[in-house]
Amino acid sequence: MSEVLKGTTKWFDAKRGFGFITDEDGIDYYVHFSEIQMDGFRKLKAGQSVTFEADEDDSHRSIARNVSLEE
Secondary structure, eight states: OOOEEEEEEEEEETTTTEEEEEETTSOEEEEEGGGBOOSSSOOOOTTOEEEEEEEEOTTOOEEEEEEEEOO
């Protein structure tokens, strides 16, 4: 199981379904709408606080999994 990190939405394009989250150390993570844990239309807004699990894709790009809005 991956460590749960805290971060902030850098930007998210709802039409294209992806964006980036920046963690507390300044590392950017790609986020796809399918990884956002919420009901309905899944999107994020710039500046929103989130929690997520860090992972890598096949190209070794940093990606966010299991993204939730921080309460």
